[in-house]
Amino acid sequence: MEQVKKNIDVAMGRIKADLVLKNARFINVFTQEVDRGDIAIVAGIIIGIGEYSGNLEINCSDLYVAPxxxxxxxxxxxxxxxxxxxxxxxxxxxxxxxxxxxxxxxxxxxxxxxxxxxxxxxxxxxxxxxxxxxxxxxxxxxxxxxxxxxxxxxxxxxxxxxxxxxxxxxxxxxxxxxxxxxxxxxxxxxxxxxxxxxxxxxxxxxxxxxxxxxxxxxxxxxxxxxxxxxxxxxxxxxxxxxxxxxxxxxxxxxxxxxxxxxxxxxxxxxxxxxxxxxxxxxxxxxxxxxxxxxxxxxxxxxxxxxxxxxxxxxxIAPGYKADLVIFEELKGLNILKVIKNGKEYKELPDKKRSKLNIKSSMHMEFIKSEIFKVESRTPTVNVIKLIPNSLETKLVQRKTANVDGYIKRIIDKDVLKIAVFERHHNTGKHFTSFIEGLGLKNCSIAQTIAHDSHNVIVVGDNEKDMEVAVNTLISIGGGIAMVSEGKVIAQLILPIGGIMTFEAPYMVAENLKRLSRMARAFGVRPEYDPFISLSFMTLPVIPEVKITARGLFDYNKFRFINSDVE
Known part of the structure; x- marks a missing residue:
């Protein structure tokens, strides 16, 4: 009751608000206009719009305010x-x-x-x-x-x-x-x-x-x-x-x-x-x-x-939370300050590091490169074709060059091997297929970020690099690994379920950018994020074809292409 009385007194201009954004040009979501006035805030709530004074004031004369x-x-x-x-x-x-x-x-x-x-x-x-x-x-x-x-x-x-x-x-x-x-x-x-x-x-x-x-x-x-x-x-x-x-x-x-x-x-x-x-x-x-x-x-x-x-x-109206963005340039949106619960947000040093009782989420055996061999049963093979700037893919067939009953390569196409390994229950399930359009050369990328089941996914142009990349993930407890000429050239360790870390955001970002630069240097095309694009190749609820540890999945028919799989 006392808080309500204080709010009324502030709204009526009888006492000062906790915070006032003075002379603000603010986005009125009800009238689709830019209005101007003081925004008075008490206990994290907007109390009034008009002319107010506050114990703390921020001059917004040349600025905009949005919710x-x-x-x-x-x-x-x-x-x-x-x-x-x-x-x-x-x-x-x-x-x-x-x-x-x-x-x-x-x-x-x-x-x-x-x-x-x-x-x-x-x-x-x-x-x-x-x-x-x-x-x-x-x-x-x-x-x-x-x-x-x-x-x-x-x-x-x-x-x-x-x-x-x-x-x-x-x-x-x-x-x-x-x-x-x-x-x-x-x-x-x-x-x-x-x-x-x-x-x-x-x-x-x-x-x-x-x-x-x-x-x-x-x-x-x-x-x-x-x-x-x-x-x-x-x-x-x-x-x-x-x-x-x-x-x-x-x-x-x-x-x-x-x-x-x-x-x-x-x-x-x-x-x-x-x-x-x-x-x-x-x-x-x-x-x-x-x-x-x-x-x-x-x-x-x-x-x-x-x-x-x-x-x-x-x-931005009386009774609403004082969660506000103060910025320059209506079209450019140059953010200067953020008000959360009526107080300006100021970053503080993170003195306390969150902790979980983390156990490795990698429950699978080390692999050998022979596991990536694909038998040749027909002169063509199903291939996942990437679509630029999209999570969707196309199912295409490409001619193969075969040796001793196995596919050696795809003829005249930018095609790589891609494989998925079940990693949660050590079932040994795995499947190898082909993907077109990524551009990667002389390198393999493996990661435990693979929507939504987050098994191991690996892509590469030679089986030895793919082997080393997958085994590296098992050793580090999950994350991203890049391998070239049999050597680990970069890795990002993600100990929380193989998908997250407690490391500082800027450190994670720098490591990820370093991996991205390396992926680009090994040919990954600019229209694809090397790691996110790869991570969505395992999500069968997005058209048109995806890969899981059980096989290639046809979204349109909602079943595996190799129909003997269940």
Whole structure:
């Protein structure tokens, strides 16, 4: 009651506010205008707009103020750092709230991995909400470390930081009424349910929406986005490190429907976060592509808050959280200060290092190079063809040159061997195939970042380098390894599930950039992120063909191409 009385006195101008942003030009998400006035803040809440004085004042006469940005869908694990460190990076980019889906760590460490992410998030300088992983594994055809069913998830569904059920990737299981997946959807029926619906049919889309799925971040063209919006979905414009759909989908946004669009980063490496940003990057790109700047800021804040019923944020008005971004240049978005919970964010030295009881997540035997041999049964072979700046691929057939019943090479094409090894339960499952377009030469790259089951994936142009790369990962406990001429030339150790580390973000970024430069030097083409592109080759819920430890998977037919595999 006393706080309410103080708020009223400040709003009426009787006493000073805790903080006042003086003479600010601010984004009004309700009128789609830039308004001007003092922004008075008390106890982390905006109390008034007008003329105010404060115990602390920041002169904003030549500056703009926007609501704090919201990343509507992000896998923190893709940054390779824990939630606390992630928050310390993105708050400087104007992001004050994120909705995270921890299905990467859940595939490796199960429900305990999710709990560890929630615990780490409590120390972050931003608000981190979670969507519980709906598909662990992504499909029944995969080999993950854990399987999470509805009973497992019920333990956390009522947690205050849990907003609902994460992206439902297994669309065929929805339309075919799979009981276990429908139990998860029913569990979250009073909360939020995210979707993952690439290349979905209109009837399939209707089925998903009728189950309560309300968002999608897999649109890659205007027609798809407009259909989903017309059916009542929220569509996220995604700009990740590998999947960059913003420019292709942005023309869908118009004066009538812009309230149904929001931004997300989905999967973004730490070096991209530090150098290019996150949602701030989406805003700049959208404005550069011709979107009205006010709409861009609304999509980055208020729309996301509405989508997830976060009614206390996303606007600059009395009663809303004082999560604010102070910046120069409406179109350039040069961020000067970030206000979180009514206080200017100032980075402090990290005196306390988070710790987990970490055990190696590598449960597989060392391999020999002979394991990569592929028998020659026909004069052609199936090949995964990369698509520039996309997570999607094409299935193509290429002629082979064969020796002693085995494929020696693919004729006249930029084709490498690619293989996946199950690493969670020492089953010995593995499969070798071919990939076209990456450009890598005289080198092998292996990593334990392989969505979503995070088995070992390796690519290379000679079997000995591939052997050494895989065995290096087993020795170091997971991460990324690069090998040339039989020698390890670079590595990044990721001890937390083989996908994350406690190391400082800038150190991780520098190591990753060093690996990226080396990958480019060995021929990886500029249109592909060498590590993220590789990591998505194992995700069978994205068209058109992917590779798992069991074989090549055809998304369109939703079964393995070598039909004897189950």
């Amino acid at each position: 704090g940005f919201i990343d509507a869908h992000v896998h923190i694990e893709s940054s390779m750092i824990m939630p606390k460190q992630f928050g310390e990076v993105v708050i400087k980019k104007g992001i004050t709230t994120i909705i995270a889906d921890p299905h990467e760590i859940a595939n490796v460490e199960g429900i305990e991995g999710v709990k560890a992410m929630i615990e780490s998030s409590k120390e972050a300088p931003i608000d981190i909400f979670f969507m519980l992983p709906s598909c662990v594994p992504a499909t029944k055809f995969e080999d993950s470390g854990y399987v999470l069913n509805a009973e497992d998830l019920k333990e956390l569904i009522d947690n205050n930081c849990v907003l609902g059920l994460g992206e439902v990737m297994d669309v065929p299981s929805v339309v075919n009424k799979d009981d276990e997946l429908l139990k998860k959807i029913d569990m979250a029926k009073n909360k939020h349910i995210d979707g993952h619906c690439p290349s979905i049919s209109p009837s399939g889309l209707n089925a998903c929406i009728s189950c309560g799925i309300k968002t999608d971040h897999e649109c890659n063209n205007v027609k798809d986005a407009l259909l989903k919006v017309s059916r009542g979905m929220y569509v996220m414009l995604r700009e990740g490190s590998a999947a960059k759909n913003l420019k292709a989908v942005l023309p869908s946004v118009n004066n009538r429907n812009y309230g149904r669009f929001l931004y997300c980063s989905d999967d973004r490496h730490i070096d991209d976060l530090l150098e290019r940003g996150s949602i701030d990057n989406c805003i700049r790109l959208s404005i550069k592509q011709g979107l009205n700047p006010i709409k861009a800021f609304i999509m980055a804040s208020y729309n996301a808050a509405k989508c997830y019923d976060l009614h206390d944020r996303g606007a």
